[in-house]
Amino acid sequence: MSIKENLNNIKKQLPDNVRLVAVSKFHTAQEVIEAIQAGQTVFGENRVQEAAAKFDEVKKSFPNASLRIIGQLQRNKVKEAVRIADAIDSVDRIELLDEIEKQAAKIDKKIQVLFEFHTGEESKSGFEDPSLIVEALQKIKDGAYPHIEPRGFMTMAPFTEDKNLVRASFKKLRDLRDQCQKDFPEFDLSELSMGMSGDWQIAVEEGSTMVRIGTAIFGARDYSQAKKD
Ligand SMILES: *Cc1c(COP(=O)(O)O)cnc(C)c1O
Numbered sequence: 001m002s003i004k005e006n007l008n009n010i011k012k013q014l015p016d017n018v019r020l021v022a023v024s025k026f027h028t029a030q031e032v033i034e035a036i037q038a039g040q041t042v043f044g045e046n047r048v049q050e051a052a053a054k055f056d057e058v059k060k061s062f063p064n065a066s067l068r069i070i071g072q073l074q075r076n077k078v079k080e081a082v083r084i085a086d087a088i089d090s091v092d093r094i095e096l097l098d099e100i101e102k103q104a105a106k107i108d109k110k111i112q113v114l115f116e117f118h119t120g121e122e123s124k125s126g127f128e129d130p131s132l133i134v135e136a137l138q139k140i141k142d143g144a145y146p147h148i149e150p151r152g153f154m155t156m157a158p159f160t161e162d163k164n165l166v167r168a169s170f171k172k173l174r175d176l177r178d179q180c181q182k183d184f185p186e187f188d189l190s191e192l193s194m195g196m197s198g199d200w201q202i203a204v205e206e207g208s209t210m211v212r213i214g215t216a217i218f219g220a221r222d223y224s225q226a227k228k229d
């Protein structure tokens with residue numbers, strides 16, 4: 001199946017209100033361009049250096065391509081992330097907001113963020129303590145981060161055959177979103193980035209607004225060339 005066929009196959013199953021983030025990590029600029037030519041506009045990458053090299057090239061021909069950072073972000077990569085991305089979906093600690101604000105202010109760019117919440121036993125990324133997310137939102141509300149726009153939440157479900165655990169993980173994120181939205185009505189926190197190639201149907205049933213799909217679009221990733229970011 002081609003990238004185009006894979007995209008069309010997923011898109012016809014997605015409800016209109018759910019956006020598709022095509023996760024292009026470990027795939028080439030040429031494959032990204034193939035997806036763009038098939039109508040895809042939003043991409044996800046989890047390693048900043050790889051993403052910057054690829055999207056600097058892609059954006060020469062397709063300046064409207066939009067990039068979201070979905071992987072754990074080190075402080076020294078934030079400058080580059082803010083330059084190339086429109087959104088950082090994997091904010092997992094408050095200190096990261098300080099650096100995102102600092103770098104976004106320098107280039108006067110408003111950047112959207114999602115808070116990554118740890119909802120499943122096996123995954124290791126994301127805020128463990130929801131009260132820290134509340135603290136971060138309060139700081140944004142108090143004006144500490146004028147270049148940061150909070151838009152919602154992200155999670156990775158555990159890698160397990162047990163669909164109930166996967167579903168419980170997505171539910172947990174939705175409950176957090178509902179509570180935070182109630183506590184912070186001044187923000188639009190509606191986005192729930194949840195669901196990957198293996199579990200996106202369950203995520204959609206549980207209220208995902210944004211699925212992050214790589215393998216089912218681009219095929220298996222070749223990790224043999226992996227460099228450390
Ligand atoms: C790689 C990755 C995805 C996509 O995974 P697939 O199983 O290939 O669809 C989604 N989210 C994050 C955070 C990722 O790192």
